[in-house]
Amino acid sequence: MEDAYLGQAKDIILGQDFLTWLWYKSEAKAGLFTMPDGEAFSLFMEQRISVQGGEGDSKETTSVSGLMSELREAKLGLAMGKKVTKGQIRIEVDSDAWQMSLRAEDFSFNGFKTPKVDTKRDEGDDPDAIFLEKMYLIERGLSFIDHLFFEFLKLRLSEGWAEECENVRVWLSK
Template sequence: MSQNYPENVDFLDLWLEKMFLGQEFLTWLWLASEIDCLFPGPGDSDVEVRFEKRLVLETGQGQNRSQVVCQNPDRDWTEAFVALGVDKKVVQAHLNIRTELFECALNLPADTLAPQSVKMKATAAFTEDDEPKSQIAKFLSQVSLMSSLRTILDFLFHSFLKIRLSNDWSAKELPRLREFLKPWIISRENS
């Protein structure tokens, strides 16, 4: 499972060195979801991703670190789009993920990409009759849904890596994202 892990490399050093991967992923996922909120998911399913309520963007490290927190229940991300113009990246986001099986709201930090404060909601495919009654049944149902969420998050991250490590990143994806951001980043282009 970890046969690709480099030999004699300390985990903490590697984690810090590659911390930007999670930030680039969240930034990509956010912008891509603003362009089209439907992503191909595991199997033939579609996954709907929407960034909502709160975005934290950051640039620099240590004393040079600069952060902007955007709280927008109406998903008006003007301030966050402008922050991208000064090379800030998303370090934490609140997002909503919807699949055939479930809908959930969660916080996702860029450093671990491990879901936080997950709120699962019933979807049309999940009726009241399916509601588990006992404590163990509720727990098993919760774990099952959390496992599905893990699969989806891993799938989305893998999708990002495939693009990020390909020539399409520079040739297609970055121009696509820049085109979308054009209205907000006029000052940068003029400078």
């Protein structure tokens, strides 16, 4: 399938399609998502997004950042055929928040921040409790991304992908 915004047949980079789709979905759904067990969470692409277009020596990268920014310049880059290469993601569940930067090229995370872990220990507490809680929070934060990536792949490999690409085009034109 050849499309100017998502997944060109000659240059399919799944990570770029995923980040573009994630940005679109986060705005289309006002950031509201649900895990398979029914747990609601919010996800927003915020503060910093990089888009890139062109090939070889003529590659152009646009990075847009700013608190509470609408990221208009990055959206304009998408409308011109650029692809999302990196995005700042914020996930919230009740009073807990995770923040990370995800690179499309290799799905690597930078600056992965979890909710705060209480480091105060009482006598008799398990000495590994702080470490185990931090590992749990990392795993939980990654599970939200894993779930959304699974949803993306189901859609990406279905006949509904063409309609989703059209929805993205409409979103970009606003």
